[in-house]
Amino acid sequence: xxxxxxxxxxxxxxxSLGSVIYNAMVRNNHILVLGxxxxxxxxxxNTLKNAAYLALTFSxxxxxxxLLSSFIxxxxxxxxxxxxxxAIGSLVYVPTAIIISALFPQAIQNMGIYFPLLITNxxxxxxxxxxxxTEKKGRMILDLxxxxxxxxxxxxxxxxxxxxxxxxxxxxxxxxxxxxFKAFYQPFGGFILLGIFAAVLRGILLLIKKIxx
Amino acid sequence: MNxxxxxxENSISADMLIALLVPAVIAVYYYGARAAVxxxxxxxxxxxxxLICFKLRGKSASDFDVSTIVTGLxxxxxxxxxxxxxxxxxxxxxAIIICKHAFGGRKNAIFNGAAAAFLFTSICFPxxxxxxxxxxxxxGLSSDAVLNTxxxxxxxxxxxxxxxxVSGSFIDLLVGKFCxxxxxxxxxxxxxxxxxxxxxxxxxxxxxxxxxxxxxVGTLIYCKFNLSYAMAVLCSGMIIxxxxxxxxxYTTMPKTRSSRFIFGLLTGVLTLIFRFYAGAENxxxxxxxxxxxxxxxxxxxxxxxxKIISEYQAKKASVVSKNGAxxxxxxxxLNNEQQ
Numbered sequence: 001x002x003x004x005x006x007x008x009x010x011x012x013x014x015x016s017l018g019s020v021i022y023n024a025m026v027r028n029n030h031i032l033v034l035g036x037x038x039x040x041x042x043x044x045x046n047t048l049k050n051a052a053y054l055a056l057t058f059s060x061x062x063x064x065x066x067l068l069s070s071f072i073x074x075x076x077x078x079x080x081x082x083x084x085x086x087a088i089g090s091l092v093y094v095p096t097a098i099i100i101s102a103l104f105p106q107a108i109q110n111m112g113i114y115f116p117l118l119i120t121n122x123x124x125x126x127x128x129x130x131x132x133x134t135e136k137k138g139r140m141i142l143d144l145x146x147x148x149x150x151x152x153x154x155x156x157x158x159x160x161x162x163x164x165x166x167x168x169x170x171x172x173x174x175x176x177x178x179x180x181f182k183a184f185y186q187p188f189g190g191f192i193l194l195g196i197f198a199a200v201l202r203g204i205l206l207l208i209k210k211i212x213x
Numbered sequence: 214m215n216x217x218x219x220x221x222e223n224s225i226s227a228d229m230l231i232a233l234l235v236p237a238v239i240a241v242y243y244y245g246a247r248a249a250v251x252x253x254x255x256x257x258x259x260x261x262x263x264l265i266c267f268k269l270r271g272k273s274a275s276d277f278d279v280s281t282i283v284t285g286l287x288x289x290x291x292x293x294x295x296x297x298x299x300x301x302x303x304x305x306x307x308a309i310i311i312c313k314h315a316f317g318g319r320k321n322a323i324f325n326g327a328a329a330a331f332l333f334t335s336i337c338f339p340x341x342x343x344x345x346x347x348x349x350x351x352x353g354l355s356s357d358a359v360l361n362t363x364x365x366x367x368x369x370x371x372x373x374x375x376x377x378x379v380s381g382s383f384i385d386l387l388v389g390k391f392c393x394x395x396x397x398x399x400x401x402x403x404x405x406x407x408x409x410x411x412x413x414x415x416x417x418x419x420x421x422x423x424x425x426x427x428x429x430v431g432t433l434i435y436c437k438f439n440l441s442y443a444m445a446v447l448c449s450g451m452i453i454x455x456x457x458x459x460x461x462x463y464t465t466m467p468k469t470r471s472s473r474f475i476f477g478l479l480t481g482v483l484t485l486i487f488r489f490y491a492g493a494e495n496x497x498x499x500x501x502x503x504x505x506x507x508x509x510x511x512x513x514x515x516x517x518x519x520k521i522i523s524e525y526q527a528k529k530a531s532v533v534s535k536n537g538a539x540x541x542x543x544x545x546x547l548n549n550e551q552q
Contacts, residue, residue, distance in 0.1 A: 179299055183336040192311060197316075 051159020427481025
């Protein structure tokens, strides 16, 4: 990922709630613009159900890990802080795994190794210091919530489109399609589809910019 | 480094187009009107998709080049004569949008569009793409006509499964009279085309010959010099066709002689591995997809390696001149490397 794409914190500005939501969910969308944690999206989100499992576990782990991590003083050196973030993530993971496995026994099996790997996603390791933890608490929580919602929306949309085109179903319900692109079910097809999603979002953003100018 | 001054891209594409027109005509002769329609649809879809992409990217239509027609024609020849039209259209759109324009145009492409598109569509529609009618069975144009036609696995697959000689005469193998893609089996014609293209400098002789020798020798050794089996392996699975029209594609081909040689060896070895150890039906497609990005990287490595050699020779030359000897031999060596 290009470091130039990483947006800096906006805690100096008094943005309106609308612009906070727009920036967090669309302009700095964590999947399509920043390329955050795309590996689990590519591998896991091949159906709507799997996408929902991913969105749920990602949201819980990331939100609570970041929230607890915000209490770590900035005086602590970055290397040590990252280790503490991961330790917090591991602590959050344990109850999350217990609850998720109780509610959706299939979920953890479907996600495989990518479920525990969510602890080390770049949201927590990389963007924590550049985007969130330098902000004031209230603003950080807003950015975090809407950043995660933006991520979840794209994951669900991606899973839905991928399921429709690769299996001709929506959440297991068959829909009549003239042809199926089974390649989209594979990880390489997922990469291509995600690339198309990113291109479409960038096209829309450019169009919005053009219109507003 | 031995950089090669190649011809203009359009001139190379024109030569490729001429070489591809002959198998296209033979495909129509073998499979009838449906083959002609597939070829025409493929070329037209490629051209239209390319023009639309140029428009969307804000480029003028004058940027259009002959290579698009070559891609369309190549894709169509790799198809089964019974393939549905939507599979052909999908392959064309994939080749032009994803493999060409998504990378910023043909010069920046890291995969051969036709090879990647064939792979993508054969994963999307495996039963439609990888079942073939017998040669000289003319299928009607409608999809109902395809349903009423007996389709068979390719000879490449049969050979891989049986691991033995296949039915069919030696001549049939050379003229492509066996179940398989409609325009990739005419081995004798492709060998003539390869000579023509190498003489016209449209195909790298180093890359083609190195991979050809590796594949032929490797196949003979693996087949324990069982000639009929070796011939069946070499004539099927798009191997010779792929070597000329996919592997020697000038956009993904390395630019220096040494890296072309290594690229040829690598493609040949990968083809053998995919053919004999993975049992792939069309091994050269996988080999090209893997070798093409490595080939691009090879250029950079060989150039930096050449610089190290040049510096070493220059150093040696300066030491020799300090000692009073004339550094003629080293100078000439240096000049050769710097060309």
